[in-house]
């Protein structure tokens with residue numbers, strides 16, 4: 328829309344109706360940031376419960392983190408979520424759900440920004456340039472909309488220098504150069520710790536225990552090794568953990584055969600196709616042939632679970648809990 332004509336049109340309609348404020352009307356035509364709009368927690372809950380399969384821990388923590396953060400009128404820092412798990416377990420998918428619940432246009436919103444390490448920051452020798460560009464981008468966008476959302480995919484492949492560039496925005500400062508970042512949301516996605524999360528899930532399965540019995544406390548030691556003590560986790564060098572700048576570490580469990588079936592059905596429905604079980608099974612067989620590790624009801628092949636790379640002499644930080652802060 329061209330702003331002047333939209334403005335005139337809105338003015339005219341406002342004058343005629345006398346009911347709606349200028350900003351209400353403006354926001355019907357253009358996307359508005361609406362920082363103060365409360366989060367519809369029941370809508371987010373419903374979305375997560377209906378669309379995200381097999382991730383009871385992620386559902387619980389994300390809901391708690393977002394409702395707590397958005398109900399707090401005066402957060403002391405931006406919300407930072409770090410999502411961990413194997414490929415294809417729903418990390419990007421859930422970020423999309425979160426984004427849509429914060430800004431209705433979701434990933435297409437002007438207030439939601441997705442960075443993929445290998446795509447946006449591919450060359451290590453350009454780190455300085457990326458740092459400058461990224462800082463300018465974050466500064467500019469948060470000054471336009473305080474509740475901007477920044478999603479960093481492939482965090483484990485991000486050069487530590489780039490993480491350093493984001494760090495000042497995540498901290499407890501009231502303002503940085505006149506701008507407050509305290510209402511922004513940063514979501515980091517990575518595969519770090521995924522192998523160990525998978526192994527724990529498999530151990531539960533082998534012991535005949537239900538997946539839903541897995542609690543955050545069962546995964547805390549696992550993430551300590553897989554993320555905090557793993558040189559390749561992307562968070563190792565950054566000081567984000569030591570300075571407690573990550574609010575929630577969220578584990579994504581490997582999907583089982585039944586969950587993958589649910590994903591296939593959901594995708595068929597989304598494409599307007601009738602769901603028939605023969606096709607669902609065929610897709611799964613094809614997936615199996617492609618080498619995806621869906622074996623019977625077990626999500627992984629034991630041989631595919633590598634040993635964690637971890638530093639024996641690095642102490643596990645004692646203050647790390649999966650849900651660190653309560654707003």
Ligand SMILES: Nc1ncnc2c1ncn2[C@@H]1O[C@H](COP(=O)(O)OP(=O)(O)OP(=O)(O)O)[C@@H](O)[C@H]1O
Pocket residue numbers: 378379380381382412413414415416417418419420421516517518582590
């Ligand atoms: N737990 C899940 N519930 C529902 N759908 C899922 C789930 N996991 C994956 N999917 C489906 O599979 C697609 C791919 O998953 P997604 O991109 O979210 O995986 P990811 O964990 O981000 O993987 P990667 O680490 O490779 O980026 C999603 O768009 C979604 O359609």
